[in-house]
Ligand code: HEC
Ligand code: HEC
């Protein structure tokens with residue numbers, strides 16, 4: 001495809017031109033190699049850029065998009081970085097989008113440093129252990145740490161050094177880059193021209209999880225964990241809040257946004273996790289330790305008198321067999337019971353079977369795969385229902401209380417499960433406080449903070465005291 005044939009593209013080339021010029025400026029060169037920059041430097045940079053001669057803007061931009069299939073090419077983050085596009089330093093108020101998205105990403109967003117971390121000492125050692133020549137050149141690592149696409153999918157050359165950039169989340173831009181800046185152009189038009197629909201929470205979850213959980217093509221298994229990769233976990237609402245936002249969530253139309261994001265994200269990650277388990281049960285090393293509870297193996301031993309594990313016992317498995325990691329289920333189950341008791345029952349049945357089969361060292365891998373598949377279908381149904389749900393304060397209060405009341409079950413499933421409960425209550429309570437104005441908001445927040453403290457040191461996690469803290473949150477939430 002030749003991008004030059006479209007007048008709309010000419011305007012975006014203007015944006016690109018500017019960013020290429022910017023790259024010649026020494027401050028900018030230093031900036032892009034170190035990716036550390038104060039806002040003041042960035043400001044200077046952008047002022048300098050805006051003083052540069054500006055090629056005439058294309059007028060009469062055609063609004064028709066090319067067919068998405070023909071046009072699925074990537075243009076690189078430089079295409080979005082001019083100060084008149086998404087590279088403004090200050091957010092704009094007169095436009096619908098903030099227009100400082102590039103600045104937010106490049107200065108504050110960890111995704112912009114995702115390539116750089118591959119050059120760290122830990123990553124280098126990881127590469128040695130895994131017998132890769134260099135982490136920063138290995139497709140196995142670049143898959144999630146950069147916008148690494150084959151040359152034929154690049155509309156212009158750009159570097160993997162930019163890390164996880166605009167099109168990693170928003171999809172290949174060549175077909176909508178030009179037209180999307182024209183007056184009256186809609187999000188739906190961009191989507192039909194190949195933009196990824198990250199406004200849809202199901203699609204957004206899937207996109208995040210492609211790197212924060214894994215797919216058939218890109219994954220983090222126990223071999224990589226043992227080599228030094230951090231364990232992957234996710235919660236859509238919490239991770240969305242942690243990312244320095246370069247957008248405005250539609251709170252006016254959707255006041256329960258965080259609860260919707262949390263519930264959709266939970267169901268989608270349950271579905272994706274079960275699909276990952278299915279793939280692993282079907283081929284590759286088994287047992288795949290990354291499917292199991294990390295701290296069931298990785299904890300320090302105590303005297304028998306002090307062992308909470310021996311005190312707890314080993315319900316549903318032979319003593320000492322490592323349990324399945326149910327962290328992506330333990331909180332979802334409370335929501336599923338409210339949302340749809342019948343689907344909840346199907347999911348729970350499948351999950352119990354998965355847990356029982358997976359913790360056996362001599363597991364029947366086919367049976368694991370078929371139980372996981374049944375569960376993933378149920379989780380998919382829950383995701384769709386959650387996305388269209390009409391929430392009420394009563395329902396959201398009930399959800400929080402059910403989660404808290406399930407504290408013991410959550411805690412028995414280990415530190416990762418407890419962490420999911422803490423993130424869930426944090427996200428859900430944010431929306432609840434905004435909409436229902438509970439008088440003791442501060443006290444509830446402090447109690448939820450107490451849950452996070454319980455999971456700070458995973459090896460020292462104590463289920464009993466986590467459960468106690470969950471009861472405290474429950475009492476403070478009030479209600480019946
Ligand atoms: C499935 C996607 C995926 C793959 C494949 C992957 N990573 Fe990662 N990596 C991530 C995510 C996501 C994080 C951030 C985890 C978090 O903070 O929750 C991360 C974090 C890291 C970190 C820690 C960064 C920091 O800020 O401390 C290092 C180092 C790292 N990865 C190296 C590698 C190397 C080396 C490879 C290849 C052998 C690799 N990764 C492959 C997704 C992936
Ligand atoms: C890690 C994923 C990710 C990366 C990287 C990313 N974005 Fe986004 N972006 C999102 C999400 C999620 C939203 C909110 C949902 C939406 O509006 O599409 C969003 C929203 C936006 C919006 C607002 C759209 C609207 O209609 O309100 C713009 C503009 C945008 N991003 C531009 C950029 C640019 C430019 C870059 C690169 C400099 C970038 N994004 C990088 C995830 C990402």
Ligand code: HEC
Nearest residue numbers: 110111113114117144145164168207208211239240242243
């Ligand atoms: C192309 C892969 C990819 C996609 C897609 C992606 N991420 Fe990431 N994300 C990463 C990697 C890699 C890191 C680690 C970067 C680092 O440590 O420098 C990361 C880091 C993060 C962090 C920082 C974590 C921490 O411990 O501070 C947050 C928050 C985050 N991502 C949220 C999201 C959200 C929300 C989405 C979806 C809208 C998303 N990510 C989509 C790869 C991805």
Ligand code: HEC
Nearest residue numbers: 225226227228231289290291292293294295296297298322
């Ligand atoms: C069934 C037991 C088992 C489970 C479950 C398990 N591991 Fe491991 N892990 C091991 C063994 C065995 C080693 C190798 C230890 C050695 O060589 O000394 C190891 C090594 C490691 C190492 C490197 C050792 C170190 O001290 O730095 C890390 C990190 C690690 N695992 C992380 C994880 C994470 C994260 C999980 C959960 C997602 C997990 N493991 C689940 C058994 C397990």
